[in-house]
Amino acid sequence: MQPQTNNPTTLEPDAERERLKADVQREHDMYLRALADFENYRRRVERDRAKAAATGTRDIMLSLLDVLDGFDRALPYFSAAPASVAEGAQAIHRRLLDLLSAQAVTPLETVGTPFDPAIHEAIGSVESDKYPSGTVADEVQRGYRLGDELLRPARVRVVT
Amino acid sequence: MAKAVGIDLGTTNSVVAVMEGSTPAVVVNSEGSRLTPSVVAFTKTGERLVGQLAKRQAVLNPENTIYSVKRFIGRRFSEVQEEIKNVPYRVVPGPNDAVRFLINGKEYSPEEISAIILRRLADDAAKYLGEKVNDAVVTVPAYFNDAQRQATKDAGKIAGLNVLRIINEPTAAALAYGLDKKKDETILVFDLGGGTFDVSILDVGDGVFEVRSTSGDTHLGGDDFDKRLVDHMAEEFLRSQGIDLRKDRQALQRLTEAAEKAKIELSQTVETTVSLPFITADASGPKHLEMKITRAKFEQLTADLVERCVGPVKQAMADAKVTENDIDEVILVGGSTRMPAVQALVRRLTGGKEPNQSVNPDEVVAVGAAIQAGVLSGEVKGVVLLDVTPLSLGLETLGGVMTRLIDRNTTIPARKSETFSTAEDNQTAVDIKVLQGERELARENRTLGNFRLEGIQPAPRGGPQVEVTFDTDANGILTVTAQDKGTGKEQKITISGTTQLSKDEIDRMVKDAEAHSDEDKRRREEIEVANQADSMAYQVERRLRELGDQVPSNEKARAEQLISDTRSVLKNTPPDVARLRQLTSDLQQMAHALASTPSQSASAAGGGNAPESKPAGSAGSDDVIDAEFRRAG
Numbered sequence: 001m002q003p004q005t006n007n008p009t010t011l012e013p014d015a016e017r018e019r020l021k022a023d024v025q026r027e028h029d030m031y032l033r034a035l036a037d038f039e040n041y042r043r044r045v046e047r048d049r050a051k052a053a054a055t056g057t058r059d060i061m062l063s064l065l066d067v068l069d070g071f072d073r074a075l076p077y078f079s080a081a082p083a084s085v086a087e088g089a090q091a092i093h094r095r096l097l098d099l100l101s102a103q104a105v106t107p108l109e110t111v112g113t114p115f116d117p118a119i120h121e122a123i124g125s126v127e128s129d130k131y132p133s134g135t136v137a138d139e140v141q142r143g144y145r146l147g148d149e150l151l152r153p154a155r156v157r158v159v160t
Numbered sequence: 161m162a163k164a165v166g167i168d169l170g171t172t173n174s175v176v177a178v179m180e181g182s183t184p185a186v187v188v189n190s191e192g193s194r195l196t197p198s199v200v201a202f203t204k205t206g207e208r209l210v211g212q213l214a215k216r217q218a219v220l221n222p223e224n225t226i227y228s229v230k231r232f233i234g235r236r237f238s239e240v241q242e243e244i245k246n247v248p249y250r251v252v253p254g255p256n257d258a259v260r261f262l263i264n265g266k267e268y269s270p271e272e273i274s275a276i277i278l279r280r281l282a283d284d285a286a287k288y289l290g291e292k293v294n295d296a297v298v299t300v301p302a303y304f305n306d307a308q309r310q311a312t313k314d315a316g317k318i319a320g321l322n323v324l325r326i327i328n329e330p331t332a333a334a335l336a337y338g339l340d341k342k343k344d345e346t347i348l349v350f351d352l353g354g355g356t357f358d359v360s361i362l363d364v365g366d367g368v369f370e371v372r373s374t375s376g377d378t379h380l381g382g383d384d385f386d387k388r389l390v391d392h393m394a395e396e397f398l399r400s401q402g403i404d405l406r407k408d409r410q411a412l413q414r415l416t417e418a419a420e421k422a423k424i425e426l427s428q429t430v431e432t433t434v435s436l437p438f439i440t441a442d443a444s445g446p447k448h449l450e451m452k453i454t455r456a457k458f459e460q461l462t463a464d465l466v467e468r469c470v471g472p473v474k475q476a477m478a479d480a481k482v483t484e485n486d487i488d489e490v491i492l493v494g495g496s497t498r499m500p501a502v503q504a505l506v507r508r509l510t511g512g513k514e515p516n517q518s519v520n521p522d523e524v525v526a527v528g529a530a531i532q533a534g535v536l537s538g539e540v541k542g543v544v545l546l547d548v549t550p551l552s553l554g555l556e557t558l559g560g561v562m563t564r565l566i567d568r569n570t571t572i573p574a575r576k577s578e579t580f581s582t583a584e585d586n587q588t589a590v591d592i593k594v595l596q597g598e599r600e601l602a603r604e605n606r607t608l609g610n611f612r613l614e615g616i617q618p619a620p621r622g623g624p625q626v627e628v629t630f631d632t633d634a635n636g637i638l639t640v641t642a643q644d645k646g647t648g649k650e651q652k653i654t655i656s657g658t659t660q661l662s663k664d665e666i667d668r669m670v671k672d673a674e675a676h677s678d679e680d681k682r683r684r685e686e687i688e689v690a691n692q693a694d695s696m697a698y699q700v701e702r703r704l705r706e707l708g709d710q711v712p713s714n715e716k717a718r719a720e721q722l723i724s725d726t727r728s729v730l731k732n733t734p735p736d737v738a739r740l741r742q743l744t745s746d747l748q749q750m751a752h753a754l755a756s757t758p759s760q761s762a763s764a765a766g767g768g769n770a771p772e773s774k775p776a777g778s779a780g781s782d783d784v785i786d787a788e789f790r791r792a793g
Contacts, residue, residue, distance in 0.1 A: 030571055039181070039571040055724045073438035077446050089750055108194045115220070117213040123413060134204075140410055149192075 025078040038151045108143040109135045120155040164295035164537035165285045166529025171230040172354040176281040177530035184530040189284040200276045201225040210280040210418040223250035232259045232268040234308030238301040275318035296321045297533040301330040302360045302374045324536045329362035331369045334490045337516045340367045351493035361480040373479035375472035382496040388461045389419035427498045430455045449722030460500045484511035492517045550666045556593040557600035558583045559687035565630040577629040586618040598673030599681035613642040693740045696747040697726045703754045
């Protein structure tokens, strides 16, 4: 603790005021700079994130599902093709499935489960004596999860 | 502190946005989407679903799934007879000719249904922000009457929200573009959404917007465009394969999705291919749809839809008593305004004016509402509004090109330094010419000021290091400092008012730069190639001098020939760029060959700091960048 008389404020009030004024100005300038830096940073991050999302796993997986859907639709016709051709095509299909599962893309099990709009998209209703009313009767397009998140809902028909 | 949000409560989809600092941000909902379908469903188990989930179960539960509630809110039952025909749920009369929805034997007002959507949007925003959301600004179409506005406000109240204000959608769009700062301008807002088309003409002055007229078509939108494409593809398929895909529900759904995707792609490219393998099958086996669609074909199929926009625009202009020359600003709202044909039409109807479309047209209304919410809740006042540099700042370097230090639209205050060097041997001064603008060549930009840094120690070109710092403070005052790192000598200039250009002037300069961008790029490239060739010739020449007799005479002759060839090509304006590139590459190889020649006096002559062995223009040369000053004087 310094004695009162040594306090520069009482000794040179004007100089002290000027010093404080300059300090405040400097601090304010620094504050504005920090804000500006953050603002520029945020803008960059946003741009990067948008770019990352566009090229992100999710989009790629979604477009791969389009290819997989093609296989799912083709499968019933494989039996009509020569055995060797069918085997080859099935091998490609398995390859694609393995690739997706390596990326944590897993199909949803739907048939016979209660309809749930969180993971199912209803495209129609059918009669059934196999399953109770309000459950999924059949799948028109398979749904998938990516990790724990829904990648695409399953398109289903529901028992009336 | 609770945040205020802006909500665009749409007919098909809704969007919620919020101010984050001084910038509006669109809220991502719990399904990861920025759009929430304006759909509410009541399931048989008594559950209430909103948005995407409600939409997914709609076909199973059509009578208890309410969409397009906006077409009913605040209206009388007797007014909505036509709308009722378009929906599968039950609409019944309530007290005083009010509209009621009959759901599972219970009556709901349109306000209650809208409230459920508003509550969900506010909850999503609260989750996104991690704060409570109580206050909101909600938008309505400009043509909404008092009853419709009051009903929308009541919906907010039912949702537990404090509705700070109901604002017009076109006004919100104008706010998103900061047009409230304009004086006495006329704005045309063209809003083509998924299912509705609105055109509004606004006047702005002293921060107040006045709607002068509105017009539109309540049943015209992007879905109509999709349908044209579906019909076209289905008919082509019917002609070639004899099967009508529209009769197969599943095939129709795939076709509709593919059509929407193709439409979106055709806004970017002039041709796309729709590919739907195994779309159907008959006795002969599976059938595939593979169809190329050009933008021209798409525009031909939808020309009449685009033309349907003409009437309302003309009507709105006539009602507001304005001509195309009176329109100062045009704003595009709604995803369908991304279509080139729609944009061309808007330009045609507004005298060729370039429309505002930098804000996502699906989100622009919510963004404007969020800005208004921020202002009303005092949030926007509380934050320091930071300015940006309206144009790039930089300096002139060798060959008369502009080297940018601070890019356009950088938030200020900002500071940036770069190190430059001399362009000539024994140069003792550098002239710093401070420039503002977007053109590549210095002389096409504004010169803000000049100064000279003297007293540089004589040295071979490229040796001295001059650090130039651009520092713009929060008021746009620019200080440019040049410091010779060798001697510590410093010189500076302060320029005020770098942000105080009129918007017209900025626009003109930016547009100018865009218009000349190809030509400027070519000229800049010419200069850069010439600089590089000159620098390479210089280095080879210097190396030859250092090595003296050690260089075999045939190699020396070849090197000298290359140098003289380069210099003679450099004398021509414009220089032969291809020839210079070839010569530069030959010189580079020569430099490599010479570098491997052992130099007996290398350490003595080079003094250790040997820039001579560095190929010119190799950007890796520490932080001395390739651009060099002109010779002073």
